[in-house]
Amino acid sequence: MNALDGYAELLLVDWLAQLAPHWRLAIFAVAGVVGGLLLDVVVRRVPAAIERAWLEELQATETPEGVAPGSLSGTSASSASLLTGLHARATAPVLASSAKDSGVGATELPTALTEAPPPRRWRLALLTGALSAAISWRFGPTWQSIGALGLVWTLVALAYIDHDTQLLPDILTLPLLWAGLLCNLGHWFAALPSAVIGAAAGYTSLWAMYWVYWWIRRREGMGFGDFKLFAALGAWFGWTALPQILLVACVLAIVFAGSAWVMGRLRSDQMFPFGAFLAVAGVVTLFGGDGLMLWIGGTP
Known part of the structure; x- marks a missing residue:
């Protein structure tokens, strides 16, 4: 069995x-x-479950005078502002135990879809179907392909x-991080020291x-969820892949934001989610490896 372009020796599923x-x-x-379905x-x-948890915790802080922004343990005044829709991401992270904001700054409380339109549901299913078939082609009948399915x-x-x-x-982000480290116990996608x-x-x-951006x-x-997703990708592909990702x-993100701004769909001061682009970059690295690092003088 031959190694797979920067990945470990193939481990066949019989x-x-x-x-x-x-x-x-x-x-x-x-x-x-x-x-995908x-x-x-x-x-x-x-x-939707996260939003319900936020609202329940917000209601638990209500007093006759209104909401007490700082009365929740682990919740800052800016968290209460986000939950009431008055001001999102003013200072501190939101409810660390539930989830972290991922966007490059949302401006209002997100409302989850309760019913996805059928065309979108099937687009998601077809996307995951195509990516899964590509994983079979890329990694073959191996345990790496099973891990790659979970990642993608x-x-x-x-x-x-x-x-x-x-x-x-x-x-989702924290189990993804731990799964990457566990998979790389066998050097599936990176050496374990590099993954850690x-x-x-x-x-x-x-x-x-x-914090540099905040100081300036x-x-x-960006939100703390971006940190965790980037850490998870580092756990899967190792530290040498991080610059490429x-x-x-x-x-x-620049192409998307620039196109949206030219078409008038995005204001110059409007924020947009960065985590989605990190996810796409992770998929690109899974299939293509960290060849860009080789080009600029790095190591696989």
Whole structure:
């Protein structure tokens, strides 16, 4: 067995290896479509559950004089402002135990979709089906392909949730981080030391950028969910892939924001979710490796 372009030696799944390639592609594609339909439920229900938890915690702080912004343990005045829709992301992170804001600054309380239109539901299913078939083609009948399925499906769900609500829920980002470290115990996608360093570097790098931007502009530039997603990608691909992931995400974000601004769909001061672009950059790195790092003189 040969190593797979920067990844570990292939670890075959016996029953998959016994199937003809076209049957494997079909199985992965069908699994992806079914998984996409399930992800549609996750995309709609998880933000709705978070919003209900926020509202319940807000109601628990109400007094005869109104809302006491700082009365919740672990909740700042800006958290109460977000929950009441008065001012989002003014200072501190929102309800650390529930989820962290992921967008490059949302401006109002996100309202989760309660029912997805059928065309969108099937677009999501077809997207995950196509990506799953591509994973079968890229990684073959291996345990790496099983891990890649979990990674891609989670990234797709996070991208959709971030696009809809500008949230990156902890319930998805944190398990994704731990799953990356566990997979790399066997050097599936990166050496374990590189994965551990990648998780730490991914979080601290965006955390530092957050506070530099805050010191210069006195406003938030991104949410804590972005830190966790970047840390999770570092856990999956190692620290050497982080510059490439960030570069690809920033280029995509600039293209998207510039196009939307030219078409009048985005104001120059309007914020947009950055986590979705990180997710796309993660998928690009999964299929393409960190070849850009080789080009600029890095190591795989």
